[in-house]
Amino acid sequence: MAGPRIRLTKDLSPSLEHYLRAIYDIEQEKGHARVTDIAERLGVAKPAVSVALRSLRASGLVDHRAYESVRLTGAGTTRAKGVxxxxxxxxxxxxxxxxxxxxxxxxxxxxxxxxxxxxxxxxxxxxxxxxxxxxxxxxxxxxxxxxxxCESDDTCPTCSFHCDIVVPGPGAHAGN
Ligand SMILES: [Zn+2]
CATH class of the missing domain: 1.10.60 (Diphtheria Toxin Repressor; domain 2)
Known part of the structure; x- marks a missing residue:
């Protein structure tokens, strides 16, 4: 049976969700977030932050006017906490x-x-x-x-098709 066609359509990109989370964390630490703080936190340039903020503002998730600090709206805070x-x-x-x-x-x-x-x-x-x-x-x-x-693909009761997942030894770390 063919699996469902997965469409990863989201209203916000992962990158914008990271911006929300960064703003939220900075607000918690300092009371308010500035463009410089956000750029530093995410390791991006300030113009990139401005582009992201424009998008988040259009979605009603942040309040931001030039030269002022950035604030999450109620909806923005809820979303940031969720992530x-x-x-x-x-x-x-x-x-x-x-x-x-x-x-x-x-x-x-x-x-x-x-x-x-x-x-x-x-x-x-x-x-x-x-x-x-x-x-x-x-x-x-x-x-x-x-x-x-798993001795072979045929004897594995779980993966009935060939899978190339590595079987790590006890104590081994994935990605090493
Ligand atoms: Zn992420």
């Missing part, structure tokens, strides 16, 4: 449950945060809460130590 929350849950899942090293987890969580559905995020949070329970620590430990062994 930050998804990132935190994904990073936690990748490091604490899957045992992916911190550096790779940050990269992966930053990609996934833009596309994972609220339904899947909700279930992921359920999984984290489940493993936080005292009586589930043994299961979590056992899972973190487990590595599958």
């Amino acid at each position: 930050s929350g998804k990132f935190a849950i994904l990073a936690h899942f990748l490091t604490e449950v899957l045992g992916v090293d911190d550096k790779q987890a940050i990269v992966d969580a930053c990609l996934m945060e833009h596309y994972v559905s609220p339904t899947t995020m909700g279930r992921l949070l359920d999984l984290l809460r489940f493993f936080e329970r005292e009586d589930k620590q043994d299961i979590l430990e056992a899972f973190r130590a487990y590595r599958r062994s």
Whole structure:
């Protein structure tokens, strides 16, 4: 059976979501964000920030007039918090449950945060809460130590088609 055709159409690009998150973080730290702060935080040039701000302003997510500090609107704050929350849950899942090293987890969580559905995020949070329970620590430990062994494509019950996913040894870090 052919899978559904996935269309990754979003009202905001991942890049603009990063801008929202950066503005939110700076607001939390300093009370207000300036173009210079945002450029520094994201490692981009100031003209790039201005272009992004124009777009976010058109979407009603920020308030910004030339030479003044940037402010998230109510909708912008909600959106920024949503992205930050998804990132935190994904990073936690990748490091604490899957045992992916911190550096790779940050990269992966930053990609996934833009596309994972609220339904899947909700279930992921359920999984984290489940493993936080005292009586589930043994299961979590056992899972973190487990590595599958696939002798050949034919014997793998899960991937019925050829997959080139590397089977890492226990303690190995993805991406190394
Ligand atoms: Zn991201």
